[in-house]
Amino acid sequence: MRQRPCSVRFYKFAVSGLIVIFLVNLVGLVAPGYCKSAAVSEKVPLADDAFLDEVQRQTFQYFVECSNPANGLVMDKALNLPTGSEAIDFSYSAATIAGVGFALSVYPVGVERGWMKREKALDLTRTTLRFFAEKMEHKHGFFYHFVDMNTGARAMNCEISSIDTALFLAGALFAAQYYKDSEIQERAQFLYERVDWVWMCNGGRFPSMGWTPENGFIKATWDHYSEGLLLYILxxxxxxxxxxxxxWDFRRLWGRYKEYVYLINQPLFTHQFPQVWLDLRGKRDAYANYFTSSVQATLANRQFCLDLRQSYQTFSENCWGLTACIGPDNYHAYGAPPNPAVVDGTVAPAGAACSIVFAPQLAIAALREYYDSRTLPESIKKRLHGRFGLSDSFNLDRDFVASEAFAINQGPMLLMIENYRSGMVWKHFMQLPPVLQAMQKAGFKPDTTDANTTDETTIYETAAYMPHLRPVYATPFLPHDYSLASASFADPVWDTAAKMVIDRNLIQTIIKPPTSLDYQLHWQMLHNSESIFVRFDLHDSELHAENADERMYHDDCIEVYLNSRDEKFSWNGEHDYQIILSPDASGKNLRVREFVKGASLTSQLRWKFQRLPDGYRAxxxxxxxxxxxxxxxxxxxSIAAHDINASGTIDMKYSWFFTQPEITLAEIKLLQDD
Structure with missing residues (x-):
């Protein structure tokens, strides 16, 4: 049978009457007060427009110089050296599949802005899609996360990545819609049709995050609100x-930081990446207005940075933005609460820049700070700028500036600025019939209220641990003759020790929340010349244990983190200790184990245990x-607690004080005998 012409194949969904009706319903919807997809002159002051044009033009150079013209692959990272430096060496970095998706969207912006000739962009896009269709290794249409810049072979033993494939496809489909070129449309359609989304679910309901030849499917799935929003639409x-x-019925948890309420996911990129292509303004499904949620997440992220100014000198009114980037010690998914904040004073310029559609004036002010600042130290500012514009990140506290720029930060930054200036990416992508069909299938409708929660909505808050607010516990001294053997839970000596409470106010991580947050752990501490005595009174209606002793941190358990010399903890330091206690499967006995140093210390621990109808004492x-x-x-x-249940519907972590990625613990003062 003769294949239908590609122009018909690519738009074959457009004949659906439902799609036509849905398209009519969505045209022109804009959330009041937010930037609109209108002419630049209607929304962007000329001074800002000229500045943003220069920011984009510099960022565009990354995709000019770091894309291999022979196959379209894009370097994951490149040294952000001064303009005029030597040519880029493709062997410096592997290629990133997501970066290719951003590049395929960036080239049309370059065409529209006059930075790249249309024929060159067409040729590079055709080359890219041809290589992916004919030569790139794939598994059921999904590609490896990182590949060799020249051959396209798997690099760094990485996974076949579902989300990175989705980001690539978004760029390919956008390019097909923009150019209206028959070969590009044909290739994009072929690549899209080849992807087996059902296979990636591995028999379950939600897609896996990936697959490797060595271990099969990754256990983690896209079962929660995340950047996977784009994957689901595709x-x-x-x-x-x-x-x-x-x-589409994946888990969505609402969280609050200060006055801001939004869908929980800590790094800003999780809110930004899907909306590089998806115009979600003035639209909602049965669960949320995702654009409004992202506005709130952006404002909360900035507020958290401002609240940390006493802990980290990097943060200021115009210096903020916690998102995934390289840090002084490694790559981290920096982010703000709810759920564990990951922060060490590192700011990624892309964090604020990609927020330009959510908080335009705040984002532009941040960009001007990074480019024109009179407050950033000259040593920082000089290293922050290079041939590709802004480097990936910086940290004043550590005198650190990333030497590299990364494709997955440069691309979204350029594209989000373009959406703010002209709405170009949104305009073309939202005309794709498969996208419109998916939006309808997901239940999107016009929304003019911007309201996301009601009085019935459960909104979670988690602890925001800040180094400058490091707590102190004063531990009373016991009589010398006090011993565990003669100790009683009713002993009045415990009345001298402050009773600390770990409950819903000290949630560290929400994984699967219970319907009622009634978990409560009381702890106290005393000491004498020989020992530290820690008492726990746990109120938990269901104690569950199913793991062997060496993995009991996956069960209902209490953890004691301890460093005998300083405030830091790393799990492998000379002075680090971690004690975990958990009832056994019967619930009648207590297991206690030291996890850093092992059996030699475990054998020296002593404990007393009493099972209660609604928990236990120890x-x-x-x-x-x-x-x-x-x-x-x-x-x-620090004291932490893990709460789970047998059915797997509850999974929560509570902590007294625990910063990340550099772990800082609270202070225990040992009062002396008067």
Whole structure:
């Protein structure tokens, strides 16, 4: 049978009457007060427009110089050297599949802005899609996360990545819609149809995050609100192997920081990446107005940075934005609460820049700070700028500036600025029939209220641990003759110790929340010349344990983190200790284990245990000498608790004080006998 012309194949969904009706319903919808897809002169002051044009033009150079013209692959990262430096060496970095998706969207912007000739962009796009269709290794249409810049072979033993494939496809489909070129449309359609979204679900409801030849499917799935929003739209509207509508029913948790309420995911990129292509302004499904949620997440992220100014000198009114980037010690998914904040004073310029559609004036002010600042130290500012515009990140506290620029930050930054200036990416992508079909399948409708929550909505808050607010616990001294053997839970000596409470106010991580946040752990601490005594009174209606002792941190458990010399903790330091206690499967006995140093210290721990109808009591005696505390007047510690249930519907982590990625513990002062 003769294949239909590609122009018909690519637009074959447009004949659906439902799609036509849906398209009519969505045309012109804009959330009041936010930027509109209108002419530049209607929304962007000329001074800002000229400045943003220069920011984009410099950023565009990354995709000019770091794309391989022979196959269209794009370097994951490149040294952001001064303009005029030597040519880029493709062997410096592997290629990133997501970066190719951003590049395919960036080239049309370059064409429209006059930075790239249309024929060159067409040729590079055709070359890219031809290579992906004919030569790139794939698994059911999905590509490896990182590949060799020249051959396209798998690099760094990485996974076949579902989200990176989705980001690539978004760029390919956008390019097909923009150019209206028959070969590009044919190739993009072929690549889209080849993807088997059902296979990636591995028999389950939600797509896996990936697959490797060595271990098969990754256990983690896109079962929660994330950058996977884009993946779902592509999967729901797919011409072949689409996901059913109920796949859209992934977990969405509402969180609050200060006055801001939004869908929980800490790094800004998780809110930004899908909306590089998806214009979600003035639209909502049964769960949320995602654009409004992202506005709130942006404002909360900035506010959290401002609240940390006493802890980190990097943060200021115009210096903010926690998102995934390279840091002084490694690559981190920096982010703000709810759920564990990951922060060490590192700012990624893309964090604020990609927020330009959500908070235009705040984002532009941040960009001007990074380019024109009179407050950033000259040593920082000089290293922050290079041939590709802004480097990936910087940290004043550590005198750190990333030497590189990364494709997955440069691309979204350029494209989000373009959406703010002209709405170009949104305009073309939202005309794609499969996207419109997916939007309808997901239940999107016009929304003029911007309201996201009601009085019935459960909104979660988690603890925001800040180094400058490091808590202190004063531990009373016990009589010398006090011992665990003679200790009683009713002993009045415990009345001298402050009772600390770990409950809904000290949630560290929400994974699967219970319907009622009634979990409560009381703890107290005493000491004498030989031991530290820690008492726990746990109120938990269901104690669950199913793991062996060496993995009991996956069960209902209590954890004691301890450093005998300073406030930091790393799990492998000379002075680091981690004690975990958990009832066994019967619930009648307590298991206690030291996890950093192992059996030699576990054997020196002593404890007393009493099972209760709604939990248990326990006292642990920690020998000072064995744990490096013989002469200590203070040490660092934190108490944490893990709450799960047998059905797997509850999974929560609570902590007294625990910063990340550099772990700082609270202070324990050992009061002395008067």
């Amino acid at each position: 999967a729901l509207g797919a011409p072949k192997h689409p996901l059913p509508a109920d796949a 006292i642990i005696a920690i020998p000072k000498k064995a744990f490096g505390l013989a002469d200590a007047s203070s040490f660092a510690a």
